[in-house]
Amino acid sequence: MSLLPILRFPDPRLQKRAAPVTKIDDSIRRLAADMAETMYEAPGIGLAATQVDVHKRVVVIDVSEEKNALRVFVNPELVDQAGLTVGEEGCLSVPGIYDKVERAERVTVRYLDLDGKPQELQAEGLLAVCIQHEIDHLNGKVFVDHLSQLKQMRIRSKLAKQARVTA
Numbered sequence: 001m002s003l004l005p006i007l008r009f010p011d012p013r014l015q016k017r018a019a020p021v022t023k024i025d026d027s028i029r030r031l032a033a034d035m036a037e038t039m040y041e042a043p044g045i046g047l048a049a050t051q052v053d054v055h056k057r058v059v060v061i062d063v064s065e066e067k068n069a070l071r072v073f074v075n076p077e078l079v080d081q082a083g084l085t086v087g088e089e090g091c092l093s094v095p096g097i098y099d100k101v102e103r104a105e106r107v108t109v110r111y112l113d114l115d116g117k118p119q120e121l122q123a124e125g126l127l128a129v130c131i132q133h134e135i136d137h138l139n140g141k142v143f144v145d146h147l148s149q150l151k152q153m154r155i156r157s158k159l160a161k162q163a164r165v166t167a
C-alpha cells in the first residue's frame with residue numbers, strides 16, 4: 001500500500017466529475033486500500049478518489065472512534081434522503097477550514113462492494129453526512145461550494161496565503 005497525495009482546493013481537478021467503475025478488479029481494490037491508508041494517515045473520516053486525482057467513483061469512509069470500521073463504496077448513489085441537519089464540516093482538501101453545511105439527516109445509498117456485489121445501506125448522523133460529502137466530491141463539488149460567495153472568497157485567499165507560506 002502507499003500514501004497518495006491529496007489535491008487541495010481550489011485545484012481545478014477537484015471539479016472533475018468521476019466516471020463509474022465498470023469492472024472491480026485488483027487495481028480498484030488497490031486504489032481503495034491506498035485511499036484508506038491515506039485517509040487514516042491524514043487523519044480523516046472519509047476520502048473520495050477525486051481527492052487523490054483518480055476520477056473514478058470510489059469512496060472510503062470510517063467514522064468509528066477506533067478506526068476499525070472501514071467502508072468502501074464503489075459507484076455510490078443516493079436513492080433516498082430525508083430530514084435536514086446542519087453540521088460543521090471540514091475536508092482533507094481544504095485544510096484548516098470548517099463551516100456549517102446543510103445536509104439530509106438520513107440517506108439510503110446503493111453501491112457495489114469490492115467483490116462487485118450490489119449493497120444498500122441506510123445511514124444517519126455523521127455517516128450520512130460523510131456519504132453526502134464524499135459523493136459531492138465524485139460530482140466535482142467541495143463542501144465550500146455550499147457556502148456563500150463571500151465565504152468562498154475568504155477561504156480562497158486564506159488557502160492561497162497558506163500555500164505561499166508552506167511552499
Ligand code: NI
Pocket residue numbers: 090091092093133137143
Ligand atoms: Ni472532503
